[in-house]
Amino acid sequence: MKYNRVLLKLSGESLMGSQKFGISPERLQHYAYEIKSLTDHQVEVAIVIGGGNIFRGLQSEASGIERVQGDYMGMMATVINGMALQSALENLGIYTRLVSAIEMKQIAEPYIRRRAIRHLEKKRVVIFSAGTGSPYFTTDSAAALRANEINANVILKGTRVDGIYSADPEKDPDAIRFDRISFAKVISNNLSVMDMTAFTICQENNLPIVVFDINEKGNLWRLVSGEPIGTLVEG
Numbered sequence: 001m002k003y004n005r006v007l008l009k010l011s012g013e014s015l016m017g018s019q020k021f022g023i024s025p026e027r028l029q030h031y032a033y034e035i036k037s038l039t040d041h042q043v044e045v046a047i048v049i050g051g052g053n054i055f056r057g058l059q060s061e062a063s064g065i066e067r068v069q070g071d072y073m074g075m076m077a078t079v080i081n082g083m084a085l086q087s088a089l090e091n092l093g094i095y096t097r098l099v100s101a102i103e104m105k106q107i108a109e110p111y112i113r114r115r116a117i118r119h120l121e122k123k124r125v126v127i128f129s130a131g132t133g134s135p136y137f138t139t140d141s142a143a144a145l146r147a148n149e150i151n152a153n154v155i156l157k158g159t160r161v162d163g164i165y166s167a168d169p170e171k172d173p174d175a176i177r178f179d180r181i182s183f184a185k186v187i188s189n190n191l192s193v194m195d196m197t198a199f200t201i202c203q204e205n206n207l208p209i210v211v212f213d214i215n216e217k218g219n220l221w222r223l224v225s226g227e228p229i230g231t232l233v234e235g
Contacts, residue, residue: 021053097109101128
């Protein structure tokens with residue numbers, strides 16, 4: 001296998017499926033089976049999932065909610081999504097641990113780096129929730145931070161498109177897809193697949209990112225086993 005320890009980044013919006021909000025049971029099951037394809041081959045899997053299907057902190061100002069308060073509300077939304085994904089995985093017989101950056105001991109473990117790594121070594125899927133535990137940081141930044149802390153081989157950014165393009169492929173039919181691209185080019189061209197803080201953390205620590213279509217069945221396993229799926233971002 002090309003990667004033995006991965007951090008999978010999923011957006012909250014991806015859980016909506018064709019719905020306008022909430023969690024699609026079909027999409028949740030799809031993700032659970034995709035992750036199972038890795039655990040069946042002893043790949044160590046950590047996950048960071050967003051909360052945009054429930055609440056987006058960056059949009060809280062439109063509701064008159066203070067930014068910091070809104071960001072904490074967004075962190076709570078990621079915990080809800082983490083619990084849903086945990087349940088779907090355990091229904092498939094996969095051992096999991098839900099870990100929260102904000103203490104809520106009745107629901108999740110507190111984040112302790114050494115304990116999280118030990119869970120991965122025991123082949124448990126670790127779901128990191130509540131972002132970094134601090135406002136002003138997105139779940140992309142949380143994914144970059146946690147991936148470096150647990151010594152992951154790669155961040156796998158699951159999206160609804162098959163890689164990074166020069167423009168939004170859903171709006172520009174002439175957009176060019178990249179097979180490989182450098183961090184410097186992503187940052188200089190402001191290609192907004194992940195936020196710049198996340199890209200910078202990965203660039204400084206030489207941690208590659210692969211952006212791929214998570215909704216295509218089997219893509220996750222093909223990527224980890226070495227097929228050239230999606231767009232590779234590296235130093």
